[in-house]
Amino acid sequence: MMKLINFDHISANSLLPEVKESMIEAVRKDYHNPSSQHRAGEQAAEILESARVSVAELVNAAMPKEIVFTSGGTEAVNHAVKGVALANVARGNHIVTSNIEHNAVIRSLRRLKSAGFKVTSLSVDSTGRVNPADVADAITDQTILVSIMHSNNETGTLQPIEEISKITRGKKVIFHSDAVDSVGIMPVDVQELGVDLLSFGSNTFYGPTGVGGLYVRRGTRVFPLLDGGVQENNKRAGAENLIGIIGMGKAAQIAARDMDTRVAYLQKLKDKLLTELPDYIDEYIINTHPRYSLPNLVSLSVKHIEGESVLLMLDDAGLLVSTRSACATGSLRASHVLLSLGLSHADAQGTLVLSLGVDNSPEDVTTFLASLKNVVTTLREISPLYKKTTGLQR
Numbered sequence: 001m002m003k004l005i006n007f008d009h010i011s012a013n014s015l016l017p018e019v020k021e022s023m024i025e026a027v028r029k030d031y032h033n034p035s036s037q038h039r040a041g042e043q044a045a046e047i048l049e050s051a052r053v054s055v056a057e058l059v060n061a062a063m064p065k066e067i068v069f070t071s072g073g074t075e076a077v078n079h080a081v082k083g084v085a086l087a088n089v090a091r092g093n094h095i096v097t098s099n100i101e102h103n104a105v106i107r108s109l110r111r112l113k114s115a116g117f118k119v120t121s122l123s124v125d126s127t128g129r130v131n132p133a134d135v136a137d138a139i140t141d142q143t144i145l146v147s148i149m150h151s152n153n154e155t156g157t158l159q160p161i162e163e164i165s166k167i168t169r170g171k172k173v174i175f176h177s178d179a180v181d182s183v184g185i186m187p188v189d190v191q192e193l194g195v196d197l198l199s200f201g202s203n204t205f206y207g208p209t210g211v212g213g214l215y216v217r218r219g220t221r222v223f224p225l226l227d228g229g230v231q232e233n234n235k236r237a238g239a240e241n242l243i244g245i246i247g248m249g250k251a252a253q254i255a256a257r258d259m260d261t262r263v264a265y266l267q268k269l270k271d272k273l274l275t276e277l278p279d280y281i282d283e284y285i286i287n288t289h290p291r292y293s294l295p296n297l298v299s300l301s302v303k304h305i306e307g308e309s310v311l312l313m314l315d316d317a318g319l320l321v322s323t324r325s326a327c328a329t330g331s332l333r334a335s336h337v338l339l340s341l342g343l344s345h346a347d348a349q350g351t352l353v354l355s356l357g358v359d360n361s362p363e364d365v366t367t368f369l370a371s372l373k374n375v376v377t378t379l380r381e382i383s384p385l386y387k388k389t390t391g392l393q394r
Contacts, residue, residue, distance in 0.1 A: 005360070005368065006357060006359065007321045010297060010353065016250075019250045044242060047242065052245075055213055059188055060190055068215075070211075073104065073199055081176065082108055083223045085112050088145070093142060097109060098130050100336070102153055162193055174221075186259075187263075205251050205252065207247050277369065280370065281376050286301075287300070297354065301347045310372075324337075
């Protein structure tokens with residue numbers, strides 16, 4: 001069977017062995033409902049809170065109860081955006097965001113707009129970053145929320161969250177940041193960032209899918225999206241996914257323990273890829289910020305060819321890549337993120353998103369580059385656009 005090399009970690013990660021074992025052990029123990037008041041329920045509640053402590057420590061929350069467990073990053077984002085809007089509508093109905101946000105934010109805001117809320121979406125510069133001054137200018141006396149992502153899921157570019165939070169605190173506006181692709185991959189400290197809400201997902205840092213979290217700073221008004229019981233400190237009704245949360249807690253422990261070595265290793269792989277890339281192909285654009293970006297992600301636009309074709313041919317060679325966020329797969333439209341950076345539709349359609357993981361090796365990078373060269377050469381040889389643009393006779 002062909003060995004698969006995963007360069008699409010932003011879409012899916014394998015469970016770390018320690019995480020898998022913790023979940024298997026939890027299944028064997030057959031834990032009860034953490035909300036039950038008998039001794040079996042109390043035992044389950046202790047395990048739940050232990051995991052909450054681990055997750056809180058990963059993002060440096062002031063107290064564990066500021067962490068609300070969710071079904072994943074998408075629910076966490078929806079909870080933050082819609083929950084703040086519903087809880088603060090008496091104060092105003094205006095929200096500020098950027099035009100490169102994940103669909104979880106974009107579609108949540110679209111839903112709120114249909115209910116009468118007003119949204120200002122800020123442009124980014126050619127490097128994909130929001131100007132904090134634009135945030136300040138966009139805030140009015142009706143603004144109740146600013147939602148700017150920590151890192152972009154297609155380019156990996158980091159936003160100036162600390163600078164923005166100083167503005168929102170000064171204007172007494174709630175600030176949410178989508179950090180689904182950052183938490184566990186690089187240090188994310190909610191105290192340093194100054195955010196009021198931070199959404200994240202377990203799978204990003206090699207925990208189980210279907211589990212996520214929302215950091216809610218103490219005192220921040222946010223309504224629950226689900227009505228029912230009083231679970232999660234009355235912020236999210238419904239029995240918790242205890243097995244998944246146990247796995248997330250273990251993954252958070254490992255991420256905190258290995259953060260420095262993890263970042264250094266991923267950055268080394270990324271640097272190798274970027275440094276050696278010119279030896280294999282020409283005529284491409286790097287959309288990832290050279291300084292302010294995730295250590296494991298590169299957005300690469302290869303000119304004169306279509307990204308989906310590259311993806312399929314690399315897949316045949318056992319290399320897994322993406323052309324954009326997995327949540328947007330199936331859309332024929334060019335990425336709104338790349339168009340916001342000023343790319344043409346043709347260049348945007350020729351884009352690969354390469355996300356590295358701790359299971360990748362330097363040899364994997366070399367294998368990828370060699371395969372990419374073969375694929376690009378093959379596709380350009382049959383591309384009328386490439387011949388016309390370069391004037392090559394083939």
